[in-house]
Amino acid sequence: MSSEATPAVSIATSAKAAFEASQLIEASERVRALYEIRRELEARKDEILAANKADMDAAQAEVAAGRMSGSLFKRLDLNKGDKWDSMLQGIVDVAELPDPTGKVSYTSELDEKLELYRVSCPIGVLLVIFEARPEVVVNIAALAIKSGNAAILKGGKESAQTAQSISKTIQAALSRTQIPDSYVQTIQTRAEVSSLLALDKYIDLVIPRGSGELVRNIQNNTRIPVMGHADGLCSIYLDESADREKAVRVVVDSKIDYPAACNSVETLIIHESLLNTIWLDVARALLSANVLLLCDGPSLSSLTSTAALGPNLQTHVRAAPPDAYETEHLSLTLSVLTVPSLAAAIRHINAHSSHHTDSLVAESEGAASIFVRGVDSAGAFVNASTRFADGFRYGFGTEVGISTGRIHARGPVGLEGLVTYKYVLRGQGEAGHIVGEFGTGEGKKKFKHQPIQASAVPF
Amino acid sequence: MSSEATPAVSIATSAKAAFEASQLIEASERVRALYEIRRELEARKDEILAANKADMDAAQAEVAAGRMSGSLFKRLDLNKGDKWDSMLQGIVDVAELPDPTGKVSYTSELDEKLELYRVSCPIGVLLVIFEARPEVVVNIAALAIKSGNAAILKGGKESAQTAQSISKTIQAALSRTQIPDSYVQTIQTRAEVSSLLALDKYIDLVIPRGSGELVRNIQNNTRIPVMGHADGLCSIYLDESADREKAVRVVVDSKIDYPAACNSVETLIIHESLLNTIWLDVARALLSANVLLLCDGPSLSSLTSTAALGPNLQTHVRAAPPDAYETEHLSLTLSVLTVPSLAAAIRHINAHSSHHTDSLVAESEGAASIFVRGVDSAGAFVNASTRFADGFRYGFGTEVGISTGRIHARGPVGLEGLVTYKYVLRGQGEAGHIVGEFGTGEGKKKFKHQPIQASAVPF
Known part of the structure; x- marks a missing residue:
């Protein structure tokens, strides 16, 4: 590992470690973390808007030189209209949504005291790539935390200072919770994205939000599943x-x-x-x-x-x-x-x-x-x-986005697009459960395959 | 299109066309097709076993020359024990499973006379790649037809003659149904697989069943989603x-x-x-x-x-x-x-x-x-x-297989791993439904978002 511990590997492995550690943390703590983030954003509003002003000033020069469009410029402004307040309200809205994890979608009593549960759980580490609008950092962080996924975020370079300031704020808030700081990380360069796209051992889903060109480019350069849409025709x-x-x-x-x-x-x-x-x-x-x-x-x-x-x-x-x-x-x-x-x-x-x-x-x-x-x-x-x-x-x-893929999530994707499931098989009783006792021969057991009334895994 | 009408493109486009045409065919016809396949396999048993004998004879020479393992050789034999009967019984078992398509998993009344339904539907065209055992052709064809997907199948070269004979049998059976012949196609060469792996416009899911090396090789060479497992550690x-x-x-x-x-x-x-x-x-x-x-x-x-x-x-x-x-x-x-x-x-x-x-x-x-x-x-x-x-x-x-991916299907995958869903939005009433009437301003409508009692789309 040490020989390949590039910055990207270090980001990806710490995200995975944070994800794995977080699996033992209660969902209520994730909700508390969202309110902590909201509080910290309020406390650091001036600092964040100053960073946003710096991004805007740099962008203004790009617009004047004809290298940036006016519409892109407008999307940078975090203080425009009610954008700041909507961003904070968005955190509360996500916090108050039903928990997408821990839901049982299939049960089967395989045998006396041998119970199977299919239960929803987070996917793992998300890599989310988006353009321009800096409030997306907060939006995606909230979705990831609510659903129990770790996230690595890459915004547009135009909003780099704002994103970094928001990212520090989020980490400061997380440090007051049981959730590891490296649960939400922000990266700055395309080179880091390229390196991360190769790390399918640590990153489980890529969510590009931006132009068709961005999405196609990512789809062509990774083995990691990509959720999104390149086109909307x-x-x-x-x-x-x-x-x-x-x-x-x-x-x-x-x-x-x-x-x-x-x-x-x-x-x-x-x-x-x-x-x-x-x-x-x-x-x-x-x-x-x-x-x-x-x-x-x-x-x-x-x-x-x-x-x-x-x-x-x-x-x-x-x-x-x-x-x-x-x-x-x-x-x-x-x-x-x-x-x-x-x-x-x-x-x-x-x-x-x-x-x-x-x-x-x-x-x-x-x-x-x-x-x-x-x-x-x-x-x-x-x-x-x-x-x-x-x-x-x-x-x-x-x-979360709109998917034109047919696998996993299709169409507009809500929080449930950020979860998968695992099968929990619970053996109780006097002896360990073995398959060798089941079969068609004489004295062999048959599977019961009876549904179990349960909305949660019983432990 | 004509300039790129290679054999692979022609296979893929005809599979896609068959899939699209099949969407208007009732699920009961797909079940009838399964029984027709079973009947045709029984009728052509001698012919298929003769092809299997030819594969076995060729394989015997490979075993003698030390180029094929004894265990691989054994898996070729379609007439061993109750394998033939199990293969036919497997078709009936799949035919009798509940239809995985047409199931409503989310509803919302967005507004008076504007109803949203999320309904399960087939994924599209499956490319299934497997090794040796020729009965897998029948097994996969049955799963694909039952779930409403078109399939392109590639078996091991050791069982090529058996697979081709079974494939002809399936097409003969399908020709007595409303389902297009090109709904289930068999290909023979690795070169065809390579070409098909590039055709993500027509092929929606790749299912490799075989060695870890096979699976990894496919994952590394396609943008199409892959469902399976390279390893079972x-x-x-x-x-x-x-x-x-x-x-x-x-x-x-x-x-x-x-x-x-x-x-x-x-x-x-x-x-x-x-x-x-x-x-x-x-x-x-x-x-x-x-x-x-x-x-x-x-x-x-x-x-x-x-x-x-x-x-x-x-x-x-x-x-x-x-x-x-x-x-x-x-x-x-x-x-x-x-x-x-x-x-x-x-x-x-x-x-x-x-x-x-x-x-x-x-x-x-x-x-x-x-x-x-x-x-x-x-x-x-x-x-x-x-x-x-x-x-x-x-x-x-x-x-269908066991997936170690976290996206779409995880763990052992049943028929529901072969379906996705679409959103059907049904506007009724006097006027077409438009979003411009909804919003926060004065005189704007609010979304109702009430669940609808429905287990199927009402048309």
Whole structure:
């Protein structure tokens, strides 16, 4: 070990050691730690905001030099509006959520006095990589502590001083609890991330929160499981049974409510029977909301042959370029495609969407049934905006992220995405339990396999 | 696409297409398909056994030339004992298991007439790689079909003709159902596997069943999630509160019941207070079962200073070599380590075991509680043989494999390891549902987040 004790190895092994030690600490102590963190953040508010000011000043120079966008700059500011107070309130919200660990999800009495329990437990060490917004440090630390996982956090370099100040605050708070200081660590450089991505012996899950490029780059460079989404290419299909008003409302909301979000719609698919009816109303509403439409042949010609679509018809309607249906616009731009059938729409969605969230507008229950079964995405919606795909809106109380993977957690992920389970087998009675006594021969025992009434492991 | 339509791409895309088409087929049709496969296997029994004979003849030459082991050769034989009948019965057993798909695990009424359902569904396309035993083709095909996943299967080259004959049989049976023929495909070469491992767009999960080397090699060469275990290095700790008879029974059964299995014990950890008491009884029992003991200093000297341990004391007790505690012996060999405390035992297990299954022998409930919480393994057992770690023994009815990963499925994996879930959001009522109406401002709606009584999606 000593020969390979690089900084990354030392960070990873101390995180794992902290995780293992924490397994013997009661869940109530983790909740107490969250309140300690909140208290310490309040106490050090001036110091943290000073660090944030320093990050902002450095960033201001980057913006002036044209090396940083204004929107990124705005996200750095920890003192903007109610951001500071929301950050503190977020800790309380997470603290008050139900404990995701210790829940029994399967039981079986294998034999007299031999009881099997499947019980939820933390995953281990999380490596969370995010960009810019420094309050994410607090958010992720709270989620990790609540769920019993150790965490290594890497924020954007733009917010390095803020993150470091917050990180020190968290460690100071943890030092007043039974939870080891190295339970939550912050790292600063991409080189450290690269080294950590190789340490699958110590790190159990990587959660990248940021651009598709960031996520893909991480997926390509580690054996550690990655939870997240590289893309959010969501679609809406207007079925031939679609209601006009629902189509307009759902499409417009899905596009304009927050165009930069991963759950905004990027492709509108229209049944050909709607080209000269509902499509015109939908297009009119989108154009008056300043949405740029990238249309296939049929949807384009029905617009250009129609008067009264408003002044934006000339400027905001274009023929779709070849890559239109593979593009996550993240802006007021929408690709439009015409199809001859529901089946064709489903095929297009399965081939081109990012399996995030796709919505159907239809009055036909039959079409709805086919759509939600046939669309192979984390979310299959009917007559509802794609923007509902969100942990808070789903009622999880918090959101760890949104996963487009199918393994472990899919779609918006709440605290339960941060736990796994273990099997506890409890042998009691006079003799140790052995498999050699079970079997099909004479005198052999049979397994009972009876459920046990228990909501927790009895020790 | 045409430029990259290699055989692997064509296999993968047709598997994905078959999966997507199958989503609209009722689960009852999948069960019917299983019975059709059973019928077709019976009808073609002679043909399949002839192919198996050809594989055996070729293998016989390899054995004679010293290029194949006798145990591998034996596993090829599909006509040995009741293997053929068990294979057919296995199809019926899987067919009769509860359907793992379509189960609702979370509901929330987000708003009046806006209902969220989380419903289990197949993962997609499975790539299953295994060695030698040709009946695994039938077993895996049954699991995949029952759970609604398409599968690409690669067996060992030793059983290639048998596997191909079975595969043709399965496709002939599927052709009498609504399920596409390309739902279950068999490939023959390692080159095809390598190509498929790159196709994460079409393949959703890789399940390697075979040697640790096979599993590690696959994990290192794909971005696709891998479910399985490379190693099964299980331990037993004899606590200072251990009962003598339980210690003997549990350790002996864990070691000798089936030494080549991944859930056999490889390391015995002893509290130092037992060195001259229980350890001697355990050692005596192990030695009379012809187990080779690789001992650390203290456990070795207590044996060598003790008479009456039987004739094997001279031949079957050795000083542990440096790699003893990292070695999965898979034979009648056991590494033995002495520790001063339960905490030291847990630390050793977390650092050296493969997080598969570890067992404690103890009368103290306090020690049991600390052990099952502190040991970071898929199975944490008390007074029971490590050999209980098995899907059938756990009561799952079948076993897809055993996972030492923490993500998605951990420990023995039943059919539910082959499903994921999707969120279905059902908007009803007069208007389409939009997020713009929800929020904190005046006149904004609040989410209801009330559970819905439903065991299935209502359409």
